[in-house]
Amino acid sequence: MKGSSVFKNEITLAISILLIATCLRAPFTSMGPLLETIQASLHLSTAAAGLVNALPLLAFGTVSPLVPWIARRLGLERAMGLALVLTGCGIVLRSFGTIWSLFAGTVVLGCGIAVCNVLLPGLVKRDFPNSIPRLTALYALTMGVSGALGSVLVVPLSEFPGWDWGWASGTLFILPFIAAISWIPQLADGNKEKTAVQVKPTGKVSLWGSFLAWQVSLFFGLTSLIYYICVSWLPALLTSAGFTEAQAGNVHGLMQLASAIPGLFLIPVLKWMKDQRLVAVVVSGIALTGTAGLALFPQWAAIWGICIGLGTGATLVLGLVFIGLRTHNIAQAASLSGMAQGFGYLLASGGPVCAGAIHDLTGSWSAVFYASTVLCVFLALAGWGSGRNIRIGETRSNPVSHTGAV
Template structure:
């Protein structure tokens, strides 16, 4: 009897989902601790190195809307398997040793991750409708732990071997996940037809103030997270930490991102008004960045607080999409708007902060910019967190084939 047949499909599916979660953040955020090592190898400026974080985000923006179309064409399970194969090929290309391979592989890796980010939540909703909260929490912890481990080991591996092996070792994650995913290819379930009929009334969500508050709250959170996640190792080195210490602290920040969901998901569900929660989470992020500037000796505390706070606002941003929409069509339209703005802002952040660092010669000014973004998040949260909905009798234009990317 095959080992695959000794366990029920649900057990293999849960295991496959959790292993898949390990591939969705670590393989590209772990590049952050290596940026300072890669710059002299290829003669990159700070902003050019920042592209290694920006390119996957651009891939997210471009690919995510098309992932549901791929799932409808070949099936959800097969589409996810294809995503894992894309990741495998991308990691090999990224570790080939050439500059073009580094950039191209990074971009393609983002495309594979985008498919997974978009379709895995759909799989949870379809196959585990009564356990979504529990599995989402475990899913988030798995992703955070894997990302933290990757950030912690990537610099020591590069120092003992080289940067190619350090990045190439992440091939293990999608390979193992693909192996565990194989039983799902034999149990492909038909995908329900997704409505593509456009509902049009008088106004688009793009003309609604509340929709902009939700979208910009989500967008500024994404911008802050990816900007700091990209340059945190360089910031810590500038503050006097070794590159290995900076990598470990970067890993600690990633580890801290695993836990807000356990606290916030039930808290948000019980709350009718989320303004106080939004302000609290944004304030934690602000406090951590200010502490990093004024008391860098306590960086261990500050990076953990930042990871918790920024992930809290990110979870709220995703929750606001469903909470503020009055209909399914509105939710689809608002999701598309928020993701479009969020990924575009997130993609520009590392480049802009890198260029600002090159211009002023320090990381204090970029950190103050991120603090200002935290203040803006709190202000936007006061609007997006109100217990109101988009007006039902106003215009909504939505193509429900564009599903949420998260």
């Protein structure tokens, strides 16, 4: 009976993790197809509209390094519950339809998602140590599918009689609401070990002084930068090329759905690979093909959207895997996670705004995607360095297999 109870609790927790994963992208990536409507409704400049997708990333970068401290103070379960409440409140506030509520709500939901982003990998590593690749792949898939559905549905919802973009974006409240309800049983269990969120320095190696740690952080940051530029402005490029808003939303959703696919096969394969340099370069090249294709031949947007989704989805998985493979223990991995996500999302937060500014200066969305193509080259270089079979503090490749490190 006891074994059956433990198994039931694990199933319940796994379901909660997947429900939390639905909240990690959809609440803000689904705003991309509505961005031009919001811009016209609130009379925003292109750069100001870019803040709608930049602010969550800025919140990620600012809050991520603080999350381990928050989790130590509150406990992982309570911190996660608070994060889901913040995410839901932010969605509701944003849906009021004014400039101040748009930006304030976006910041609040960004803070909530930031906490979930950092804690979820640690939660998986703590409670499912023997199923990390499988559960990571499932929650990566869940993120992509929920983000894709959000992008496809928001435009038709905004056109519903009596509705507008505020009502359409407000429907996303259902995601953190359901996740929070599923999380209530976990709040009673506040005595679990919190080793997964401890980030006190271990050993003599400083992450901030490690070239390898910076390579991993840069790889994670460039991945996020490229992805969120595309998430923010792909619909605008397509509508300027003659696509309807609904068609642009469909391609936008297809790109996000494609970003979930690499999680199904890449993590189990990487589990047995000692060196990931070639994989990092190849998947960066796939993303490059998509951004260059959009700039040159936007009429084939569905193909290029799939390429961007596959490429950035794979590099995101690699970035998460590198955090495990390039570190010696859970505490160091948590520290690198905070560093990579903090630096990475701060870097990415400037992407939507800078892309909007590039458009305002050049009058062309193609220029934005040419710039993204150049970024893909630097992504490949960072991936080549991050993919070496070496851990922080080592000076040469370690012949010992890293199997299971992720």
